Amino acid sequence: MYAKKHYLCGMNQPLYSSGLLENVVNEFSRLPGIGKKTALRMALYLLKQDMDAVRQFGEAVIRMRSEVVYCKHCMNLSDTEVCDICSDPRRDHTLICVVESVRDVMAIENTLQYHGTYHVLGGVISPMEGIGPADLTIDALEKRMGENRAEEVILALSATMEGDTTNFYIARKLKDSAVKLSVLARGVSVGDELEYADQITLGRSILHRQPFEINGM
Amino acid sequence: MYAKKHYLCGMNQPLYSSGLLENVVNEFSRLPGIGKKTALRMALYLLKQDMDAVRQFGEAVIRMRSEVVYCKHCMNLSDTEVCDICSDPRRDHTLICVVESVRDVMAIENTLQYHGTYHVLGGVISPMEGIGPADLTIDALEKRMGENRAEEVILALSATMEGDTTNFYIARKLKDSAVKLSVLARGVSVGDELEYADQITLGRSILHRQPFEINGM
Secondary structure, eight states: OHHHHHHHTTOOOOOOSOHHHHHHHHHHTTSTTOOHHHHHHHHHHHHTSOHHHHHHHHHHHHHHHHHOEEOTTTOOEESSSSOTTTTOTTSEEEEEEEESSHHHHHHHHHHTOOOEEEEEOSSOOBGGGTBOGGGTTHHHHHHHHHHTTOOEEEEOOOSSHHHHHHHHHHHHHTTTSOOEEEEOOOOOOTTOOGGGSOHHHHHHHHHTOOOOOTTOO | OHHHHHHHTTOOOOOOSOHHHHHHHHHHTTSTTOOHHHHHHHHHHHHHSOHHHHHHHHHHHHHHHHHOEEOTTTOOEESSSSOTTTTOTTSEEEEEEEESSHHHHHHHHHHTOOOEEEEEOSSOOBGGGTBOGGGTTHHHHHHHHHHTTOOEEEEOOOSSHHHHHHHHHHHHHTTTSOOEEEEOOOOOOTTOOGGGSOHHHHHHHHHTOOOOOTTOO
């Protein structure tokens, strides 16, 4: 099959019969993970939809870009200046969970296990990608901790070297404050079979074993 | 892994912090082959782009849907009433290539080997999907053949049972006309290794073997 691809290479540029269609295909294929073929498929699908549905599609995208803002407290995506979580009095505002991105907020909200607030860093420290502490919202976090009289900061970053570096940086920065600092529990995933867990995860989950509780699962 | 998925099922509905974002994710996830996760990825990507780029994206989609038409001769997608191919005097208008969809027009144009015109059927006869001859543009094809004084009609439909049925139907319908009827050559794909070709294809390619020409590849 390699030979086949090689033999035909450069012959796969479609010639569009419509400039407007070509335009849409180009727009779609700029999206992450979308190639020209998928883009064409999506454009032809939209061509078969009602005018109203397509107008709604296009306008939803434009409206989102122009109206969605970052919450001025936690930097989460929001339709209003202060997001629903930060403006909810039932939430524990003394508890701040530090995450990398808005996707992680969704993931944690999805667990229904957390009732504090968030702080979106906007990334992790990564010298390889040229991201330093100043590119993240660490200063805003410190300021907020004072304003909210924070009691606990949960570091919920990725379990990667960059995540660990960022954890370390934040921990050192906050070492003089009285706030309690914690990280997510690392261990075997729920539903995973033990034999497939990697050595380091399994090792940590033995070191950090917890008292067995009948209703604690 | 099955157990894991089962165990966690129903817990994977993201909670969006922005209604406008949720709206766009829903719009994207209606596109073919796009799930909620990919849709979210695309929406977050667009949020990071310039306002102008996003406006251009949304408007391109709306404009395509409202302005693209089907060519009144060949039913191909076009920005104008008559498409570029049908209005090109250098094209051989006595030669009509019958295809299933606009995608096939692109595929054949892409070969740079064809200089006639097209006729897009809009599908193939498929009793399973409830598509009969009346749902296709076969009558328009007959009418056009008269107007263009067609000399040859090339049936370039899929090599499936539905494609063959449609070929047969068109052939019977045109049997009294003087027009020459041909079908695409079936045989081993260029670049394919013989051992991987299926029996029927290989069998046909032996039956329909052609004189060897030094420059004919």
